[in-house]
Amino acid sequence: MDSEVTVITNPIVNVRLTSTISSFESKEDLIELCHLLQLGVSASCMDLELFSVTDQFLQKLDDNEALLGSFAVDDDCRIHVIDRSGGQLGEFTDVSKVEKFELPDDAYDKRTDSVRSFMKKQRVGRHNEGEVAKKKAEVAAREEEEKAAAEAISVGSRCQVQVNGQPTKVALWAKLVRGSHI
Template identity: 65%
Template sequence: MDGGVTIVTNPSVDVRLTSSLSTFEVRRRFNRGITVAELKGKLEMIVGVSASSMDLEIFSVADTFLQKMDDDEALLGSYPIDDNSRINVIDKSGGQVGELFDVSKVEKFELPDDAYDKRTDSARSFMKKLHVGPYNEEETAKKKAELAARNEEEKTAADAISVGSRCQVKVPGQPTKLGTVMYQHWM
């Protein structure tokens, strides 16, 4: 033997990923034999930061900062990273937390209702042809009648209750409560 040191470790590592752009944490498994540049390429689709504007930091299992991963040619396994360690991705381009989920910044295609009605390849025209959903007059009328009947039943039941009557209140997930009706309020 030449007296060298041999380190035997698992070829892959299970890490937690966080980002400066989001508040959630993701778990992924990576091969220790990939370079940091390759890791950044894989992280691009996970965290939404381009590889060229990423800074990576390693945190221990106990979430204490260990070091930055600043050598793109170094292997992932050359850093002190264990299962359940955390890699934090920092966006150098200046993105803000929650920016990925802000739909107000996304350009939308909008079509006026009358133009949409003229289209034959839309969900609305499909539902009209098959008379489903809000375009089924029988079903819509039936639901309105059921709703009116239910409202009338509730009004009749409410009229039967007078101030001073004893009552039982049942709320799902809570114990039944006994009480006295103190006032009436009709809509």
């Protein structure tokens, strides 16, 4: 009887990666995972836990001599990295800790190598007076049409109310007065 065991697995396994110092979840293959784990936190300061596809804890990945294939890692499992170095959740996503470069508007207007300068030269967006005036006229015309349509409906008439993401409702038309609630 042969005592040799053969395990057949995919050469590449995709896993989800989470961490105690980041609220982001990423999906990586194992080669990318190795690179990610080497960045930021030293291997001696991290604990790894393996979770199933349904996010049930399976085991700690704490045998440094074992190959990853010796653990029950399947596609879409989650490996959670616990940082013991003292890093805080959100430490790398808190932009309030980043020194910012700020330039007053008048100084920025004087620059010729800026996006604003380019947009002015190309007459794009708010820098195209004709297009801005045209859009304002379209908005005013649409508001006028809506106002005229609303005034043509008498109070007490039935109307359909449509709100995105909700079913259409039939309601009685009521004149709304600013500040009043129905």
